[in-house]
Amino acid sequence: MEIFEAIRGRRSVRVYKKDPVKEEDLKKILEAGILSPSAGNSQPWEFVAVRDAKVKEKLVAGSGQGKLMDAPVVIVVCANISRSSKAYGERGVSLYSFQDTAIATYGMILAAHALGYGTCWVGAFNDSAVAEAINAPKDIRPVAMIPIGRPAEKPKPTSRMPLDKVLHENKF
Ligand SMILES: Cc1cc2nc3c(=O)[nH]c(=O)nc-3n(C[C@H](O)[C@H](O)[C@H](O)COP(=O)(O)O)c2cc1C
DSSP: OOHHHHHHHOOBOOOBOSOOOOHHHHHHHHHHHHTSOOGGGOOOEEEEEEOOHHHHHHHHHHHSOHHHHTSSEEEEEEEEHHHHHHHHHHHIIIIIHHHHHHHHHHHHHHHHHHTTOEEOOBOOSOHHHHHHHTTOOTTEEEEEEEEEEOBSOOOOOOOOOOHHHHOOSSOO
16 A cells, blocks of 8 residues: 555554454564664553453553553554663653654554454553553553454544644744
C-alpha cells in the first residue's frame, strides 16, 4: 500500500472479527515499531503482545474499554524510562520517552492498516492497573494500547480542522 493511501485510509476501528492475527503479520507490525526514529536512537520502547484472555480481562478492567480489548491481539506499548533517562536525563524522561513511543505506536498502526487490520490507539486507562496486568517492572510505563484485528466495522472518516487554521507562516 502506498504511504499516502495508508495515511488517508486509516480509521480508528473499534470492533473486530475473531479471526486471528497471523504471526508473520504481527512480526511485520512490531518491526514497523522498532524501525521508528527515536531521540539519539535511544529506542526506549518495550512491547507486550497480549493474547491471553486473563491478561486481556485485566486490560479491560484497567481501561473500561471491553469491546476494544476483544481484539485477538493487544499490543501494550511501554516506555522504558531508565533507557530515556540514561540517554537524556529529565528531558528524556518527561518528553522523549513519550515522543519516541508515540511514533512507534503510529508506525505500528499504519503497518497494521496496510496489512488489512483494524486498530485503535487506546490511551485512556489506569496506568497502574495496566502496568500490573502486564507485570511491568518499576521503570516501565505503559503509554498506549493497540488492539489489532480484522475490522468488523467500516468507520466514516472523522473531521479535521482545515490546514489553514493550524498552519502559521514563519510566526504565529
Ligand atoms: C493519544 C490518543 C489516545 C486515544 N485514546 C483512545 C481511547 O482510549 N479510546 C478510543 O476509543 N479511542 C482513542 N483514541 C482514538 C481517537 O479517538 C481517534 O484517533 C480520533 O477520534 C480520530 O479518529 P480516527 O483515528 O478514526 O481518524 C485515541 C487516540 C490518540 C491519538
